[in-house]
Amino acid sequence: xxxxxxxxxxxxxxxxxxxxxxxxxxxxxxxxxxxxxxxxxxxxxxxxxxxxxxxxxxxxxxxxxxxxxxxxxxxxxxxxxxxxxxxxxxxxxxxxxxxxxxxxxxxxxxxxxxxxxxxxxxxxxxxxxxxxxxxxxxxxxxxxxxxxxxxxxxxxxxxxxxxxxxxxxxxxxxxxxxxxxxxxxxxxxxxxxxxxxxxxxxxxxxxxxxxxxxxxxxxxxxxxxxxxxxxxxxxxxxxxxxxxxxxxxxxxxxxxxxxxxxxxxxxxxxxxxxxxxxxxxxxxxxxxxxxxxxxxxxxxxxxxxxxxxxxxxxxxxxxxxxxxxxxxxxxxxxxxxx
Amino acid sequence: xxxxxxxxxxxxxxxxxxxxxxxxxxxxxxxxxxxxxxxxxxxxxxxxxxxxxxxxxxxxxxxxxxxxxxxxxxxxxxxxxxxxxxxxxxxxxxxxxxxxxxxxxxxxxxxxxxxxxxxxxxxxxxxxxxxxxxxxxxxxxxxxxxxxxxxxxxxxxxxxxxxxxxxxxxxxxxxxxxxxxxxxxxxxxxxxxxxxxxxxxxxxxxxxxxxxxxxxxxxxxxxxxxxxxxxxxxxxxxxxxxxxxxxxxxxxxxxxxxxxxxxxxxxxxxxxxxxxxxxxxxxxxxxxxxxxxxxxxxxxxxxxxxxxxxxxxxxxxxxxxxxxxxxxxxxxxxxxxx
DNA sequence: CTGTTAGCGCTTTCAC
DNA sequence: GTGAAAGCGCTAACAG
Numbered sequence: 001x002x003x004x005x006x007x008x009x010x011x012x013x014x015x016x017x018x019x020x021x022x023x024x025x026x027x028x029x030x031x032x033x034x035x036x037x038x039x040x041x042x043x044x045x046x047x048x049x050x051x052x053x054x055x056x057x058x059x060x061x062x063x064x065x066x067x068x069x070x071x072x073x074x075x076x077x078x079x080x081x082x083x084x085x086x087x088x089x090x091x092x093x094x095x096x097x098x099x100x101x102x103x104x105x106x107x108x109x110x111x112x113x114x115x116x117x118x119x120x121x122x123x124x125x126x127x128x129x130x131x132x133x134x135x136x137x138x139x140x141x142x143x144x145x146x147x148x149x150x151x152x153x154x155x156x157x158x159x160x161x162x163x164x165x166x167x168x169x170x171x172x173x174x175x176x177x178x179x180x181x182x183x184x185x186x187x188x189x190x191x192x193x194x195x196x197x198x199x200x201x202x203x204x205x206x207x208x209x210x211x212x213x214x215x216x217x218x219x220x221x222x223x224x225x226x227x228x229x230x231x232x233x234x235x236x237x238x239x240x241x242x243x244x245x246x247x248x249x250x251x252x253x254x255x256x257x258x259x260x261x262x263x264x265x266x267x268x269x270x271x272x273x274x275x276x277x278x279x280x281x282x283x284x285x286x287x288x289x290x291x292x293x294x295x296x297x298x299x300x301x302x303x304x305x306x307x308x309x310x311x312x313x314x315x316x317x318x319x320x321x322x323x324x325x326x327x328x329x330x331x332x333x334x335x336x337x338x
Numbered sequence: 339x340x341x342x343x344x345x346x347x348x349x350x351x352x353x354x355x356x357x358x359x360x361x362x363x364x365x366x367x368x369x370x371x372x373x374x375x376x377x378x379x380x381x382x383x384x385x386x387x388x389x390x391x392x393x394x395x396x397x398x399x400x401x402x403x404x405x406x407x408x409x410x411x412x413x414x415x416x417x418x419x420x421x422x423x424x425x426x427x428x429x430x431x432x433x434x435x436x437x438x439x440x441x442x443x444x445x446x447x448x449x450x451x452x453x454x455x456x457x458x459x460x461x462x463x464x465x466x467x468x469x470x471x472x473x474x475x476x477x478x479x480x481x482x483x484x485x486x487x488x489x490x491x492x493x494x495x496x497x498x499x500x501x502x503x504x505x506x507x508x509x510x511x512x513x514x515x516x517x518x519x520x521x522x523x524x525x526x527x528x529x530x531x532x533x534x535x536x537x538x539x540x541x542x543x544x545x546x547x548x549x550x551x552x553x554x555x556x557x558x559x560x561x562x563x564x565x566x567x568x569x570x571x572x573x574x575x576x577x578x579x580x581x582x583x584x585x586x587x588x589x590x591x592x593x594x595x596x597x598x599x600x601x602x603x604x605x606x607x608x609x610x611x612x613x614x615x616x617x618x619x620x621x622x623x624x625x626x627x628x629x630x631x632x633x634x635x636x637x638x639x640x641x642x643x644x645x646x647x648x649x650x651x652x653x654x655x656x657x658x659x660x661x662x663x664x665x666x667x668x669x670x671x672x673x674x675x676x
Numbered sequence: 677c678t679g680t681t682a683g684c685g686c687t688t689t690c691a692c
Numbered sequence: 693g694t695g696a697a698a699g700c701g702c703t704a705a706c707a708g
Binding site: 078 | 386387388389390391393394399401409410415416418419422426431432433434435436438447449450453454455589593616619620621623632
């Protein structure tokens with residue numbers, strides 16, 4: 001089926017292309033009479049202007065690029081859910097890409113988004129210094145970093161206060177008063193380092209022995225790590241608290257603890273980070289820190305739209321999310337409802 | 339930053355735009371000498387052609403439209419994960435949209451995808467007769483339905499054999515030999531009706547009383563439904579099997595059963611459908627039917643790319659996924675590993 | 677092999 | 693108010 005174009009409409013309505021175009025974008029520049037005449041034809045064919053052509057001609061494309069690390073990842077799911085809820089109602093189309101943790105892919109993706117003339121970009125970058133950000137900076141396209149801060153005052157971002165999150169957990173662990181606390185890092189992303197550092201800083205290490213476990217990047221790594229901790233740190237006999245860098249890896253560890261019949265939280269209590277949805281539904285509902293991921297996505301989307309509307313790529317938007325400790329059964333014997 | 343164009347490259351290299359264009363798409367039509375000369379300039383500015391313009395001029399855009407009902411939905415997450423894994427490596431950009439269950443939005447979204455000149459569309463439609471499909475049909479753009487069948491021989495799809503899935507569950511329930519079986523529908527989508535119908539058909543209703551519960555569309559509906567079933571069907575005293583149309587709603591019911599201290603599976607055994615990831619991680623690991631969602635996404639993406647490559651919008655691709663019963667603790671006292 | 681020319685579909689001056 | 697014409701950046705005949 002050949003696409004019907006503005007020219008076809010013009011011919012049938014007996015006017016020029018320009019006038020049809022005006023009806024589409026600036027209707028009040030056209031007399032009521034001709035406007036109605038044209039609208040009639042437009043509706044007859046349920047014509048919609050070709051967005052590529054509009055884009056080429058310099059109009060906004062109503063497309064927003066969203067770049068995350070991984071699609072099938074609970075964290076990004078909630079994030080994109082939040083983003084989508086806003087962009088959807090504002091009638092933007094989402095161009096979603098995943099880097100699959102390949103930095104080079106991030107650059108390539110952003111470049112392709114720019115070429116696609118998206119009106120703005122939301123990105124959860126590898127780091128605030130990645131090449132993609134540099135490219136973004138000089139492209140002139142509005143963009144906002146998510147889950148990442150930047151010292152550059154011109155850069156906009158929405159991020160959780162990970163330091164405070166780590167502190168909250170340390171405080172909780174102090175109150176639990178176990179013999180030892182093991183911290184399990186899950187990535188070398190800046191946000192993770194902040195969490196862990198703050199945790200270590202505020203942990204009452206005169207009473208609780210602090211142990212740093214090797215990094216566990218995937219669910220399976222978490223699962224496997226448990227046996228190691230049993231062997232090396234006797235978590236099956238010494239009362240232990242586990243702080244795992246994110247909920248999903250924590251889930252892997254819980255799964256294994258469960259199999260080994262190590263009671264949670266009596267013998268080992270477990271704490272995650274993120275408050276992804278499964279955290280409350282899983283085997284042992286998980287104590288964690290919420291960074292309101294969904295809200296984070298909404299805020300970022302809202303701010304981006306605002307930048308686009310008011311052409312404020314000069315003004316920057318910065319928002320720090322306040323983390324919240326959520327205590328569930330993995331550290332508390334009292335079952336608590338959500 | 340002004341976009342650098344093919345004209346700039348041409349001027350600096352001292353050739354015509356056409357030659358530059360050829361270097362980009364059909365390099366062997368250009369002499370080695372000039373090609374290298376041009377490539378040098380291209381690399382110098384790390385120039386990439388504007389995709390909108392390419393699209394307008396009739397080239398493939400390397401964009402694929404993907405339309406699902408909801409982004410933050412476990413089912414679609416795994417589906418898009420599968421789709422992305424293929425499209426990613428084939429260097430396609432995904433244009434992901436969600437209908438949020440609004441049929442009108444489906445049509446509107448597909449139209450916008452067509453206007454964006456995507457090379458193909460993957461859609462999990464409301465129904466095989468939705469307006470969006472009609473539009474797709476006459477657009478000439480390759481497309482594949484996911485989780486939906488069609489009697490029209492020209493329409494391509496990938497779908498699970500839901501009838502067989504229902505039968506598998508009935509068989510399992512028969513073997514469980516409970517006093518009553520309650521089936522909880524979760525939507526009026528065709529696939530759901532097939533599951534439920536097959537279940538009812540194959541259930542040994544001379545020995546097990548079959549009860550149809552009202553529809554529960556959301557997690558919370560499932561949660562709330564439990565009290566009703568306690569009141570009306572005494573599931574807390576009569577040994578009962580629950581077949582819930584999908585895993586997520588089943589999770590809602592389990593959550594409530596747990597609170598009411600109704601033992602699973604001793605008093606009430608629960609069966610879901612889909613085998614979403616949480617199914618194995620949740621409070622009581624859930625017996626369910628796997629429809630290999632991730633694979634479904636991969637297959638559909640693969641087939642679509644194939645259609646695009648070979649211009650086979652005439653040939654149709656149809657694939658039925660074989661469902662598999664996965665028995666976990668929610669119906670079996672023997673804990674089983676995944 | 678390479679350059680010229682004519683679109684792709686729409687927006688936007690600039691006249692009338 | 694409305695139309696003619698130029699231009700967005702690229703590709704695809706058609707010549708040479």
